[in-house]
Amino acid sequence: MAKQYVSATINGESSEFLCETQQTLLDVLRDVIGLTGSKEGCASGDCGACSVIMDGRLVCSCLVLGVEAEGSEITTIEGIAEGEKLHPVQQKFLEHAALQCGFCTPGLIVATKALLDENPNPTETEARYWLAGNLCRCTGYDKIIRAVMDAAAEMRGETVA
Amino acid sequence: MNYITSSLKIVGTRPVRPDGVDKVTGRAVFAADTRASGMLWGKVLRSPHAHARIVSIDTSKAEALKGVYAVVTAADFPEIPSEEAFVGEGPMNFRDLALNCMARTKVLYEGHALGAVAASTQAIADEALALIDVKYEILPHVIDVEEAMAADAPILHDDMFTTGVDPKPTKPSNIAKVVTFRKGDVEAGFKEADVIIEGRYTTQPVHQAYIEPHACLATYASDGQVQIHSSSQGHFMVRAYTAKLLGLNMSDIRVNPAEIGGGFGGKTLVYLEPLAVALSKKSGRTVKMQMTREDVFRASGPTSGAAVEVKLGAKKDGTIVAAKQVLKYQAGAFAGSPIGPGCMCGFAMYDLPNVDVVGYDVVSNRPKVAAYRAPGAPITSFAVESAMDDLALKLGIDALTLREKNAAKNGTKTHYGPTHQNIGFTAVLAAVKSHPHWKSPLKPGQGRGLATGFWFNIGGESTALVHVNEDGSVTAATGSPDIGGSRASIGMMVAEVLGVPASAVRTIVADTASIGFTHLTGGSRVTFATGMAATQAAEKVVEDLKRRAAQIWDIPVEAVEWNDGMAYPAGSNAGEFEPLGLAELALKAARTGGPIQAEVSVNAQGAGPGFGAHICDVTVDKETGHVTIERYTAIQDVGKAIHPSYVEGQIQGGAAQGIGWALNEEYIYNDKGQMENAGFLDYRVPVASDVPMIEAVLVEVPNPRHPFGARGVGEVPIVPPMAAIANAIRGATGLRMPDLPMSPPKVRAAFDAAG
Amino acid sequence: MPRVVLSSGSAGQQFTNGQTEFEVEATSFRRLILELERRFPGLGKQVEESMAVAIDGEIFQDAYAAELRPGSEIYLIPKIGGG
Numbered sequence: 001m002a003k004q005y006v007s008a009t010i011n012g013e014s015s016e017f018l019c020e021t022q023q024t025l026l027d028v029l030r031d032v033i034g035l036t037g038s039k040e041g042c043a044s045g046d047c048g049a050c051s052v053i054m055d056g057r058l059v060c061s062c063l064v065l066g067v068e069a070e071g072s073e074i075t076t077i078e079g080i081a082e083g084e085k086l087h088p089v090q091q092k093f094l095e096h097a098a099l100q101c102g103f104c105t106p107g108l109i110v111a112t113k114a115l116l117d118e119n120p121n122p123t124e125t126e127a128r129y130w131l132a133g134n135l136c137r138c139t140g141y142d143k144i145i146r147a148v149m150d151a152a153a154e155m156r157g158e159t160v161a
Numbered sequence: 162m163n164y165i166t167s168s169l170k171i172v173g174t175r176p177v178r179p180d181g182v183d184k185v186t187g188r189a190v191f192a193a194d195t196r197a198s199g200m201l202w203g204k205v206l207r208s209p210h211a212h213a214r215i216v217s218i219d220t221s222k223a224e225a226l227k228g229v230y231a232v233v234t235a236a237d238f239p240e241i242p243s244e245e246a247f248v249g250e251g252p253m254n255f256r257d258l259a260l261n262c263m264a265r266t267k268v269l270y271e272g273h274a275l276g277a278v279a280a281s282t283q284a285i286a287d288e289a290l291a292l293i294d295v296k297y298e299i300l301p302h303v304i305d306v307e308e309a310m311a312a313d314a315p316i317l318h319d320d321m322f323t324t325g326v327d328p329k330p331t332k333p334s335n336i337a338k339v340v341t342f343r344k345g346d347v348e349a350g351f352k353e354a355d356v357i358i359e360g361r362y363t364t365q366p367v368h369q370a371y372i373e374p375h376a377c378l379a380t381y382a383s384d385g386q387v388q389i390h391s392s393s394q395g396h397f398m399v400r401a402y403t404a405k406l407l408g409l410n411m412s413d414i415r416v417n418p419a420e421i422g423g424g425f426g427g428k429t430l431v432y433l434e435p436l437a438v439a440l441s442k443k444s445g446r447t448v449k450m451q452m453t454r455e456d457v458f459r460a461s462g463p464t465s466g467a468a469v470e471v472k473l474g475a476k477k478d479g480t481i482v483a484a485k486q487v488l489k490y491q492a493g494a495f496a497g498s499p500i501g502p503g504c505m506c507g508f509a510m511y512d513l514p515n516v517d518v519v520g521y522d523v524v525s526n527r528p529k530v531a532a533y534r535a536p537g538a539p540i541t542s543f544a545v546e547s548a549m550d551d552l553a554l555k556l557g558i559d560a561l562t563l564r565e566k567n568a569a570k571n572g573t574k575t576h577y578g579p580t581h582q583n584i585g586f587t588a589v590l591a592a593v594k595s596h597p598h599w600k601s602p603l604k605p606g607q608g609r610g611l612a613t614g615f616w617f618n619i620g621g622e623s624t625a626l627v628h629v630n631e632d633g634s635v636t637a638a639t640g641s642p643d644i645g646g647s648r649a650s651i652g653m654m655v656a657e658v659l660g661v662p663a664s665a666v667r668t669i670v671a672d673t674a675s676i677g678f679t680h681l682t683g684g685s686r687v688t689f690a691t692g693m694a695a696t697q698a699a700e701k702v703v704e705d706l707k708r709r710a711a712q713i714w715d716i717p718v719e720a721v722e723w724n725d726g727m728a729y730p731a732g733s734n735a736g737e738f739e740p741l742g743l744a745e746l747a748l749k750a751a752r753t754g755g756p757i758q759a760e761v762s763v764n765a766q767g768a769g770p771g772f773g774a775h776i777c778d779v780t781v782d783k784e785t786g787h788v789t790i791e792r793y794t795a796i797q798d799v800g801k802a803i804h805p806s807y808v809e810g811q812i813q814g815g816a817a818q819g820i821g822w823a824l825n826e827e828y829i830y831n832d833k834g835q836m837e838n839a840g841f842l843d844y845r846v847p848v849a850s851d852v853p854m855i856e857a858v859l860v861e862v863p864n865p866r867h868p869f870g871a872r873g874v875g876e877v878p879i880v881p882p883m884a885a886i887a888n889a890i891r892g893a894t895g896l897r898m899p900d901l902p903m904s905p906p907k908v909r910a911a912f913d914a915a916g
Numbered sequence: 917m918p919r920v921v922l923s924s925g926s927a928g929q930q931f932t933n934g935q936t937e938f939e940v941e942a943t944s945f946r947r948l949i950l951e952l953e954r955r956f957p958g959l960g961k962q963v964e965e966s967m968a969v970a971i972d973g974e975i976f977q978d979a980y981a982a983e984l985r986p987g988s989e990i991y992l993i994p995k996i997g998g999g
Contacts (some may be wrong), residue, residue, distance in 0.1 A: 020284070036194035037187020039422070041372040041453040043616050046841035049372055077187035094177045096472040100645045100814065102184030103373040103422025104652040104705035109185060125850075132848040135841060137370055138645070139810055140817030142857075245966055250997030252966060326931060340994070342923055426999020501994030532999035578923055578991030580973030617996045619973065684998025753920075766976060876998055 004104060008069040009036070011079025019066035025049045028066035029076060036108045037077035040155075041135065048134035051107035051114075052076045058114035077106035089113055089151040098147035100138035108134045112148050120156055124149060162700055164657065165801070165863045165870040172778035174661040175806045178649035184420075192419035192452045193376035200378070201230055203440045203450040204286040205433075206276035207460055208268035211302035211526040211834025212315060214293065215266055215275060222292040223278055225691045228285035231443035232293070234276045235265040238439065239408040248497075249398070249430030249462075250532040252684045257495035259406045261529045262435050268297070268526050269317055269494035271835045272459030274432075279448045293814050302834040306489045308469050309335040309525040313351040317494065317524045337522040341641050342504050344576040350483025350515030354474025357542050357593075358552040361470050362544040364883075364901040365827035367489060368463040369533050371819075373422020375461060376451035381436035383445065387414040389434055394424040394642055395681025398557035399434050400673050408812040416674045418642045425818070426532030427462050430681050431589030458839035462531020463828065465490040465498045469544035470506075479558045479566040484513050484576075488520040488541060493529035498522045499537030502617075505577040506880070507541035509718040509770055510586055511567045516576035525832050532683065534815060535616040535876035539822060539883060543901065544886030548613035550891060557628050560611045560888070561599070564774075565590050585798025585862030585872075586772040587611075592860050593774050599795040606792060607778050608893025614773045614880025618873030619684035620765030624677030625695035627655055627702050628758030633744030636661060636670040637698075640679025641691040646807035646874060650688050651695045653803055654869060658699035660726035660742060677762045685873025688803055689864075690765035696868045701759035709746050709753035768865025771873060771896040773797040775881035777815065779889040786908030788824055788890060790851070795881075796858040800872030805859060812878040819882025823845045827902050917941055918948065918988040928967065928992055931959035945969065946980035948990065969997045 002020040019028045026043075030054070037060055041049035043065040052061045053075040061076075076092045080087045084119065089112045091096070099105045099116065115122060115130045122130065127148050128141070136144060164172070183189040210727055220232040241259035264275040276293050280286040301315040308314060314335055322330050325339035351357060377391035391397045396416040404411040421428060440448040452461065467490045474483035480781045486507055492498035499519040508516055553563040568590060573581045593599050593611065603609055626638040637655045641647060652668040659666070667758065679691065703723050710728035711718040720735035721728050729739040750757050778792040795816045804807040824843040829838045838844045863870025887898050896911045917939040922928040929936060940955075942948040953960025963969070969976045970991040976982050984990070 022284070031196075032195075035187075036190075039191070040375070041374070041422075042841050044454065044840050044842065047372055047839070048453075079185055086182070086185065092182045093640065094183050097178070097646070097804075097810055099176070099181070099184055100807070100810050101371070101421060101423045102180075102189055103371075103420075105184050106187040106290060129850040134849040135372055135846060135848060137372055137425070137818070137846065138814045140813035140815075140847075140855050141852060142813045142855045143806070143810060145849065145854070161759075247966060247995050247997065250999060252995065327934065429997075429999070502996060504995070532997060534999040536997070536999050577920055577993055579970035579993070582973050616998070619996060619998055684996070686998065764979060766979060767974065834946060873998075 004067050006067055006070050008071065008139040009073045011075060021067060023066045024062050025064040025066050025069050026061040029061060035076050035078050035114045039103055039106060048111060049104055049107040051110045051134065053110060053114050056063040058111055067095055077110055080109055086155045087113065092147040092151040096143045096150065098139065104134060108136065108144060112151065116155060120152060122152060162868060163867065164868055168222045168658060169363060170804050171663050172532055173805065175804060176653065177445050178646055179652055179668055180648050189420045190894065191422055192378065192390055192660055195378055195390055196449065197378060197380065197447040198899050200447045200449050201281060201444055202277040202281045202283045202286045202526040203277055203437050203448040204290055205274045206290045207437065207456065207711060208271060208273040210268060210297055210299050210544055211271050211628065212298060212300040213268050213297040214262065215268060216298050217296045218276060220276065220509060222288040222294065226285065226289050229278055229289045230277040230280045230446060231440045232276065233436065233439045234442060235263050236265050236444065238406065243405060244434050250426060251499055253495065253497040255377045255405055258430065259404065262288030262406060269287060272456065272528060273348060274460065277436045277440055279444045292591040301804040303828055306466060306491045306523050306525065309523050310489065310521065313457050317526065319526065323498060335524045337492060340500060340504055340520045342518040342577045343516065345515035347483045347485050347515045351474040351665045354480045355477045355553065356555050357472065357474045358548050359472045359550060360544065360899060362899045363469045363545060364540050364686035366463050366466040366525060366527065367826040368458055368824050368844065369424025369425040371427060373423060374452040374454060375428065375433055375439050375455045377433050378447055378449045379434060379441045380447040381438050381442035385413050387438055389414065389416045389438065390419055391434055392419045392421040394421065394428045394683050396642065396646060396673050397640060397678055398429065398681045399431055402431045403434045403438055407438060415672060415674045417801055418670050421642050421644055424644050425534045426536060426683055429681055432461060434653065439472060451460065453841045454841065456843060459836055460528055463528055464533040464536065465492065465540065467491065467540045469541065470547040471544045473548050473552050475552055475556060477556065479556055479563050481511065481513055481567050483515045486518045487823040489523055489710065490520065491527065491530065492522050492524050492911060493527050494524060495529045496522055496524055498530055503541045506538040506615050506752045507545040508576050509909060510569050510613050512569050512573040514574060516853055518576065531562050534818065534879045538614065538880045540618055540817060542612065542614050542880045545885040547887050547899065548886040551897065561590065561593055564613055580729050583769055584772060585860055588860045588862050589772050589774050589796050589798050592796045593776065593860055596794060596796065596858065598776050598792060603778065606780050606893065608889045608891065610777045610885045610888030610892060612775055612881040612884035612888060614877055616685065616876040616880060618689065618769050619686045620690045621680040621686055622764045623679045623694045624760065625691060625698045626676060626693065626758065626760040627698040628756065629702060629743055631747055633742065633747040635661065635666045636667045637666055637695055638676055639691050639695060640671060640676040641687045642670055642682045644682050644810055646804065647680055647687045649801040649807060651692055651799040652766045654692050654696050655699040658696055658703060660724060666682050667676045685875040686768065689768050689867055689873055690763060690872060692803065693867060694761045694763045697763065698759045698761040701761065702757060704748050705757060705759065709749065710741050712753050713741065713749060763781065769800055769864030769866065769872040771798055771877040774882055775879040775885040777885040777889045777895055779886060781890055781908060783894050783912055786905035788903060790820060790853055793853060794858060795878055796860060797874065797877055798860045798862050798872065800864040802859050802872035803869060803871055807859040812877045813855040813888060815875065815878025816855050816882050817847050817852055818850060819879045820886065823883040823886040823901060823903055825902050826902050917986060918984045918990055922991045923991060923993045928959055928962055931962060932970065933954040939972065943984055945976065945982040945984065948984060963992055966995050967992045
C-alpha cells in the first residue's frame with residue numbers, strides 16, 4: 001500500500017511527512033522525521049517513554065498512528081526548551097538529580113509539563129498518580145517527584161526555601 | 162595520595178552532572194537513536210517452544226523475499242568449544258554464551274534465538290521471519306527449580322553431570338553443581354541452642370526491567386573492520402565476546418559506547434551484537450537491531466527463581482550459635498546462576514561460630530540468567546532476614562538488638578573464609594537505632610520491618626585519561642559506561658585533585674580504540690576503580706604542571722607548590738612570581754614539553770564491602786491483600802559519597818527494585834513453558850504512585866583503600882527490601898509470607914488460610 | 917608457610933581429591949599458583965580462571981605480585997562479580 005501524506009505542526013513548526021499506515025507516531029517521529037528524543041520502551045503504551053502532547057493532551061505516541069497526526073499540534077521533548085533556555089521542569093530535574101540513565105527522562109518531562117499545564121498546584125499524591133504512566137527503573141521516583149513539586153512552585157512564582 | 166582527612170571543596174557537593182542537559186532535552190544518543198545510510202533492520206527468529214530439538218531450518222523462502230539481504234542461522238557462526246569463564250559478572254561457559262545467542266541443535270527456552278534476518282524495513286524483516294520454516298521436535302520441559310532437580314525431570318543437557326558431589330555421577334542431571342561452605346560444627350551448635358527457627362522460602366524469577374531494550378548498530382566492512390555502536394555496561398566486553406563468538410580479532414572491532422538506558426547487570430553480556438555483525442558481513446550493509454519489550458522479557462537474562470531453607474539456633478540472650486542454609490537457584494537454560502554469592506551473602510553480616518551452607522545451581526527451560534544487582538544476594542537475604550525476624554519474635558528480643566548482638570565487626574571471620582576489615586555494619590546499625598523512623602510510633606494497623614544486606618563490591622581494571630586543553634580546561638576520559646551518574650563523580654574527583662571548579666572538567670566515555678582496557682560497569686566498581694585511576698591521572702597532571710611552572714620560573718621543581726588550581730612559588734626564597742593557573746600553563750605547553758596529559762591504568766585492589774539496613778512501615782488491606790508502603794528508610798555505609806545525590810539515587814533506585822521484587826514482580830508461565838506476562842502491563846514494576854519518598858541515609862565509614870574513601874554503593878540497596886517488607890507485613894498482620902512476590906492474591910490467600 | 921583453604925564453593929576440590937586445606941611454600945601469589953598447579957594439576961588454572969582470592973582477609977583481583985607472608989591465610993572462593 002502506498003505511503004500516506006500527513007501534515008502536522010510539531011514543536012511549533014509545520015511538518016510534512018510520508019508514512020505507512022501501520023506506522024505509529026513514535027515510529028514517524030524517530031525514523032521518518034528524525035526526532036529521537038521520544039523513546040521506545042515497550043511499544044504497547046505501558047511505560048510512557050514515548051510520551052508526547054497532542055492537541056493539548058498527553059498521549060503515548062506508540063499508541064497513536066502516524067496518520068492520526070494529520071492536522072494536529074504535537075509537542076515532543078525537543079520542543080520543551082525555548083531555544084537555549086531550559087524549561088523550569090528540565091532545570092529542576094537537573095538540580096534535583098532526578099535522572100540517572102536518562103532514558104525515561106524525556107517522557108517524564110513531557111508528562112510533567114502536561115500535568116502542570118492542567119494543574120499548576122498538584123499535591124504530591126496528585127503528581128505521583130499523574131506520572132504513574134511513566135516508568136522509571138533507576139531512581140525510585142523520589143527525586144523526580146521533588147523536582148516536579150519544585151518546578152511547580154517556581155512556575156507559580158513561589159520561591160521554595 | 163589519600164584525601165580522606167583533607168578538607169574537600171568539590172567531592173561531597175552536588176554539582177549538576179556534565180551530561181545532564183543532553184538527557185533532559187532528548188539530545189542524548191542511545192543506541193537505538195542512531196541510523197546509518199543504507200542501513201538494514203535486523204530481527205531475530207525466536208523459539209515459541211520451551212524445549213525442543215531443531216529438526217530442520219529452511220531459510221530459502223525468507224532469503225528469496227524482496228528486501229531481504231541476509232539470513233543467518235547457527236551455520237553462519239563458528240562452533241565454540243567448551244571454555245569456562247567469568248562472563249558478564251557471573252560464571253558461564255563461552256560455548257553456552259554462543260549457543261544462547263544462536264541455538265544450534267536444541268532450543269532451550271521460549272524466546273531462544275535460532276535465526277536472524279536483515280531487511281530494508283522492519284515490516285519486511287518481520288515477514289521474512291515468518292517465512293523461515295523450522296521443524297521442531299517438541300520435548301517435555303521443566304521450569305521450577307525443585308521440579309528440575311527431580312530424578313525424572315526432563316534433562317536439558319546430556320553432557321551435564323553434577324560437579325561438587327562425590328562419587329562423580331554417571332547419569333546426566335539438571336543440577337550443574339553443588340557448592341558448600343562450612344565453618345565449625347553446625348550440628349553441635351544446634352544442640353547448644355535454646356531456640357531454633359526453621360523456614361522455607363521461595364522466590365520467582367524477576368527481570369532487571371531496564372526501560373531501554375537492548376539495541377545496537379553493526380557494520381562489517383569489506384576489509385574486515387567492524388564498528389559496533391551499542392548500549393551496554395561494557396564496550397570492551399562487547400568487543401571481546403563478539404570477537405570470541407564470531408572468531409574475529411579483537412583488534413578488528415571498534416565498539417562505541419552509546420548512552421545506556423539502564424542495565425542493572427542485564428547488559429553485561431551480548432545478545433544482539435554477534436548477530437548484527439554476522440548479518441552485516443553477509444549483507445555488506447550496516448545492520449540495526451533492537452529488542453522488543455517482549456524479546457527483552459523472553460530472551461535476555463532475568464534472574465533466578467529459587468527455593469531456600471534456613472535454620473537458625475540461638476541462646477536465650479540472642480547469640481546465634483548455629484546457622485544452616487540450603488539454596489536452590491535457577492540458572493536458566495545454561496549453567497551459571499549466582500549460587501556462589503547466594504551462599505556467601507546471607508550470613509556475611511553476622512559473626513557466627515557454626516555455619517553450614519549448601520547451594521545448588523540448576524538449569525531449567527527459561528532464559529539464561531544474567532546478573533541482577535548484587536546477584537544472588539537479594540534471594541538469600543530474603544530468606545535469612547525473614548528467619549532472623551521470626552527468631553527475634555520467638556526470643557522476645559527486638560529485631561535491631563538481635564542484629565547488634567550478632568553483628569560482624571572488623572576482624573570477624575566470615576563463613577566463606579575471608580576476614581572482614583574496615584567495614585561499617587556497626588555504624589549502620591547505630592544509625593538505625595538513632596533514626597527518627599525507628600523511634601517513631603506506628604499508627605494503628607501498621608507494621609514495621611527491619612532487614613539488613615551485604616555486597617562485596619569489586620575493583621578491577623580501569624583506565625582513565627586526563628588532559629588539559631589548550632585553554633586550560635580539562636577533559637577526563639574513561640572506559641566506563643555511565644549508568645548512574647559516574648561521569649559527574651569522576652569529574653569531581655579530578656577537579657578536586659587539580660583544584661579547579663567542577664565545571665572546568667568535562668568527563669566523557671571513550672570508545673575501545675581511544676582508551677585503555679576498562680572492565681565493565683558493574684559490581685559497584687566505577688567510582689572505586691575508575692575513580693582511582695582518574696585520581697591518579699589527575700595527580701600525575703599536577704606533578705607535570707608543577708614541573709612546567711618550575712621551568713617557566715627557572716627554579717627547582719621542589720620549590721613549586723600546587724594549590725587551588727595554581728602553581729605557587731613555595732615561600733619567598735623561591736622568588737616573587739605570580740601564580741600560574743591552568744590557562745597560563747596550557748598556553749606554554751609546547752615550550753614546556755608538549756601536550757599536558759596523563760593516562761593511568763589500574764587493577765584496583767581493596768574494594769570495600771557495603772552493608773545496608775532498611776526500615777519499612779506498611780499497612781495491609783485485609784479485603785484486597787494490597788500492601789501499601791507508608792514509610793521507607795534505607796541506611797547504608799557508602800564509604801564516602803563523592804556526589805551525594807547520585808549515591809542517594811542508587812540507594813533509592815535499588816530499594817524500589819527490591820520493593821517490586823517483594824510485592825509484584827514475577828514471571829508467569831503457562832503449561833507450555835511460555836511467559837504469559839511479557840510486557841509492562843502485567844509484569845508489574847513499581848510506578849510513582851506505589852512508593853513514598855525513600856529516605857536514603859548515607860553513613861560514611863571511609864574505605865582506606867580508595868583515595869577519597871569511596872565504597873561501591875549501587876548493589877547493596879536491593880538486598881534488604883524483600884525481607885524488610887515481609888517483616889513489616891508480619892508486624893502488621895501476624896502473617897509470615899515466605900513466598901515471593903507478596904502480591905494481593907497471595908496475601909489474601911494467607912488471610913484466608915489463617916481464618 | 918602460607919596456608920591455603922579451598923572453599924568447596926570454588927569447584928577446586930575436584931583437583932585435590934577432596935583435600936581442602938594445605939600449606940604451600942610461596943612468597944608471592946604467582947608462586948602460589950605455580951605451586952598449586954604443580955601439586956594438583958589443573959588447580960592452578962582453575963584458580964586463575966574462576967576463583968577469587970582472599971589473602972589475609974582482603975579479596976584480591978588477580979594480582980600475581982601480591983605478597984604472602986609466612987603466616988598468610990589464603991582463601992580460594994568463587995569469583996565475585998556484580999550487576
